[in-house]
Amino acid sequence: xxxxxxxxxxxxxxxxxxxxxxxxxxxxxxxxxxxxxxxxxxxxxxxxxxxxxxxxxxxxxxxxxxxxxxxxxxxxxxxxxxxxxxxxxxxxxxxxxxxxxxxxxxxxxxxxxxxxxxxxxxxxxxxxxxxxxxxxxxxxxxxxxxxxxxxxxxxxxxxxxxxxxxxxxxxxxxxxxxxxxxxxxxxxxxxxxxxxxxxxxxxxxxxxxxxxxxxxxxxxxxxxxxxxxxxxxxxxxxxxxxxxxxxxxxxxxxxxxxxxxxxxxxxxxxxxxxxxxxxxxxxxxxxxxxxxxxxxxxxxxxxxxxxxxxxxxxxxxxxxxxxxxxxxxxxxxxxxxxxxxxxxxxxxxxxxxxxxxxxxxx
Amino acid sequence: xxxxxxxxxxxxxxxxxxxxxxxxxxxxxxxxxxxxxxxxxxxxxxxxxxxxxxxxxxxxxxxxxxxxxxxxxxxxxxxxxxxxxxxxxxxxxxxxxxxxxxxxxxxxxxxxxxxxxxxxxxxxxxxxxxxxxxxxxxxxxxxxxxxxxxxxxxxxxxxxxxxxxxxxxxxxxxxxxxxxxxxx
Numbered sequence: 161x162x163x164x165x166x167x168x169x170x171x172x173x174x175x176x177x178x179x180x181x182x183x184x185x186x187x188x189x190x191x192x193x194x195x196x197x198x199x200x201x202x203x204x205x206x207x208x209x210x211x212x213x214x215x216x217x218x219x220x221x222x223x224x225x226x227x228x229x230x231x232x233x234x235x236x237x238x239x240x241x242x243x244x245x246x247x248x249x250x251x252x253x254x255x256x257x258x259x260x261x262x263x264x265x266x267x268x269x270x271x272x273x274x275x276x277x278x279x280x281x282x283x284x285x286x287x288x289x290x291x292x293x294x295x296x297x298x299x300x301x302x303x304x305x306x307x308x309x310x311x312x313x314x315x316x317x318x319x320x321x322x323x324x325x326x327x328x329x330x331x332x333x334x335x336x337x338x339x340x341x342x343x344x345x346x347x348x349x350x351x352x353x354x355x356x357x358x359x360x361x362x363x364x365x366x367x368x369x370x371x372x373x374x375x376x377x378x379x380x381x382x383x384x385x386x387x388x389x390x391x392x393x394x395x396x397x398x399x400x401x402x403x404x405x406x407x408x409x410x411x412x413x414x415x416x417x418x419x420x421x422x423x424x425x426x427x428x429x430x431x432x433x434x435x436x437x438x439x440x441x442x443x444x445x446x447x448x449x450x451x452x453x454x455x456x457x458x459x460x461x462x463x464x465x466x467x468x469x470x471x472x473x474x475x476x477x478x479x480x481x482x483x484x485x486x487x488x489x490x491x492x493x494x495x496x497x498x499x500x501x502x503x504x505x506x507x508x509x510x511x512x513x514x515x516x517x518x519x520x521x522x
Numbered sequence: 523x524x525x526x527x528x529x530x531x532x533x534x535x536x537x538x539x540x541x542x543x544x545x546x547x548x549x550x551x552x553x554x555x556x557x558x559x560x561x562x563x564x565x566x567x568x569x570x571x572x573x574x575x576x577x578x579x580x581x582x583x584x585x586x587x588x589x590x591x592x593x594x595x596x597x598x599x600x601x602x603x604x605x606x607x608x609x610x611x612x613x614x615x616x617x618x619x620x621x622x623x624x625x626x627x628x629x630x631x632x633x634x635x636x637x638x639x640x641x642x643x644x645x646x647x648x649x650x651x652x653x654x655x656x657x658x659x660x661x662x663x664x665x666x667x668x669x670x671x672x673x674x675x676x677x678x679x680x681x682x683x684x685x686x687x688x689x690x691x692x693x694x695x696x697x698x699x700x701x702x703x704x705x706x
Contacts, residue, residue: 259705278705297635439700442558446696 162191164228168314171322172334177307178205178382178410180333180398183314186304187229189289193302196232198274201248201308202239202258204265205410206380206429210338211308212244213350218312219251225315230304237270262381262436266483267305268292269438275300280438281483309338329355333397337411341366344373344415355397355408359386362396362413374418375499377425379409381433382488384495388418406495423505426496427455433489441481447473448489455493458504467503528588533661535581537671540653542574544675547650548682550643555686557693568628575625582618610659617652620645650679 169184177200190197199222201211214222215238226234237256238245248255256274258264264279268288273279277294284292291302313335317325326334333355339362341348346367353362359376363369373388378396384406386394394400398407416422434449454470477490497504549567553559559567582598585591593611597604599619602612627634627642657672 259703261703261705264705273706276706280705295636297637437700438705439697442693445700446692 164314164318165191167317167322171317171325173310173313173317173325174333175307176210176309176313176337176411178379180407183306183310186287186289186306189287190230190302190304193290194232195230195289195291195302195304196274197226197230197234198256198270198303198305199226199234199236199308199311200265200267200270200305201236201244202265202270203242203244204239204262205382205412206262206432207340207342207412207414208380208410209340210350210411211238212242213338214308214312215244215247218315219248219253221315222308222311223253225311225318228318229306229311229314235274236308237265237273239265261438262433263438263483263485266485268483270305271300271303274303280440281485283482330397330399332399337408339365339396339408340410340412342377342412342414344369344371344417346370353396355395356400357396359391359394359396359413369415371415372418373415374420375416375422377414377416378406378412380412381429381492383407383409383412384492385416385422385499387499404495405491405498421505422496422500423455423459426493426500426504427452427459430455430489430493433492437485438483441486443477443480444486447477447486451477451489451493455504459506462503462506470504525588528584529590532581532584532588533668535577535584536657536661537668539574539577539581540657540672540675542570542577543650543653544678546571546574547646547679550646551679551682551686555689556691571628572625575621578618578621607660610656613652613659614656617649617656620649620652624649647679647683651676654679 165184165187168187169182173183174180175183175186189195201215203209203211215236222236223234233254235254235256236248237258238248239260240257241260245255245257256270258270258273259279261279263269263281264273266281268282268284269279271288271292272282272294275294275298277298282288282292282294286292288300289302289304292300294300313325316336325336328334328336336352336354338350339353340350341362345363348366351362351365353365359373373391375388376386376391378384378386378401384404386401386404386406390404394404396408396413401407416425430448430452434452437445437448439445450473451470454466454473458466458470474490474494477486478484479487481487546567549563549570553563553567586593586595586598591606593604593606597608597611598615601615601619602608603615604611623642624646627639631639654672654676657675658669662669662672
């Protein structure tokens with residue numbers, strides 16, 4: 161184990177892409193296998209902006225850390241036709257242009273894409289950091305995939321030390337952490353924050369909330385909701401959100417305004433989710449559209465049988481499939497049901513203001 | 523050794539093998555082309571597939587042991603080596619070899635690359651065709667009943683294959699529509 165890995169372990173850095181897995185453990189495995197490096201700056205989660213922000217403001221730090229992490233090839237992955245990839249190409253960085261699909265920025269999708277395959281997730285029997293095989297049996301080189309913010313944090317730890325890093329955040333989730341404030345605040349954008357902050361504090365970073373908050377939507381499709389009434393006791397960390405069955409995820413915070421119909425947001429997100437399956441695993445390519453149909457049908461007319469079907473399907477989605485995308489969607493719907501009522505609310509007769517289109521933007 | 527019962531046993535073994543092969547192929551085509559097959563379908567496909575080997579061995583062994591026709595042990599394995607009706611016995615030998623390959627790769631499936639097992643398993647279509655041709659050529663001329671069964675088996679396999687080719691399953695439709703979105 162190198163001194164840098166030791167330092168990262170001491171700092172307690174966890175992956176900032178949403179998985180919160182120990183970065184030092186991944187680094188150690190990568191060194192054993194002499195892995196290449198892909199830095200993920202796709203901002204694949206719905207409404208996420210922070211990877212692009214890191215590339216815009218701290219590209220040199222990211223490249224500096226990357227050079228210390230591997231002697232192999234280093235590439236930065238970003239969504240095709242995005243501002244971020246244009247910026248990277250202008251800086252003459254070795255890039256990986258990723259198709260604009262939700263699951264294409266998943267770790268194994270990126271590794272497959274880097275080997276000339278489709279950017280779709282792969283069933284793995286060991287971490288892709290140690291290498292693997294494509295579904296046609298092609299050998300995939302050991303490849304370490306780290307989120308852009310994670311790599312930037314590694315450079316900060318090199319510059320300022322583990323003690324500085326641990327002086328931010330909480331004991332169990334140390335270090336500064338980026339948050340993307342999406343809507344409902346005076347100045348939407350990316351801000352430096354840390355685990356353990358209150359929602360009031362996070363809102364203040366972005367100039368305060370512009371309207372009374374009904375609920376917070378955290379972590380996009382991989383996350384869920386916290387009602388405004390619960391917000392005072394919630395903290396922005398895995399521990400502080402455990403009671404609501406979610407975590408900070410990829411660090412997005414959206415606001416559903418008090419008085420707005422939350423199910424409009426939920427169904428729009430679910431509609432988008434249903435179209436984002438990679439079409440490889442049954443529970444994903446049929447299960448997620450089925451969830452959307454259930455929720456949409458219940459909003460037209462609630463009936464006992466449809467409710468039972470929805471809950472049965474929610475139980476059938478998790479734990480199957482190559483990339484756990486359906487697990488995230490099931491968790492998202494469960495969170496919505498817990499927060500906004502045990503049954504999707506039927507649409508009242510009056511017309512609703514239509515919601516903005518949900519999806520990854522550049 | 524030559525006696526009429528050997529001859530009858532050999533023919534019976536052949537026709538039973540063909541009938542079982544048709545059932546196995548049809549079940550296999552059905553599971554591969556349709557929705558997720560039931561445990562029952564897969565179980566039948568496997569156990570009948572192994573079971574039919576017994577009848578094939580009876581068919582082959584009695585042919586060779588019966589001295590009414592001159593057939594050596596070599597010619598049942600090596601295609602087109604037989605002096606007696608070399609071409610059509612050869613087709614049978616070919617089918618025998620393919621059957622052996624399919625069986626061995628299936629037994630070792632989890633120790634082989636997935637692509638190898640799949641490639642060899644695709645040869646089952648050739649196996650079914652060869653078995654029918656062998657049957658029509660060897661037993662068609664003098665026995666209308668055997669001919670009818672053989673042709674019936676062939677027609678069943680063709681129908682199953684046609685079904686697989688033409689079927690637009692929800693699975694296939696969804697996969698191809700997702701693939702069309704562009705992933706590279």
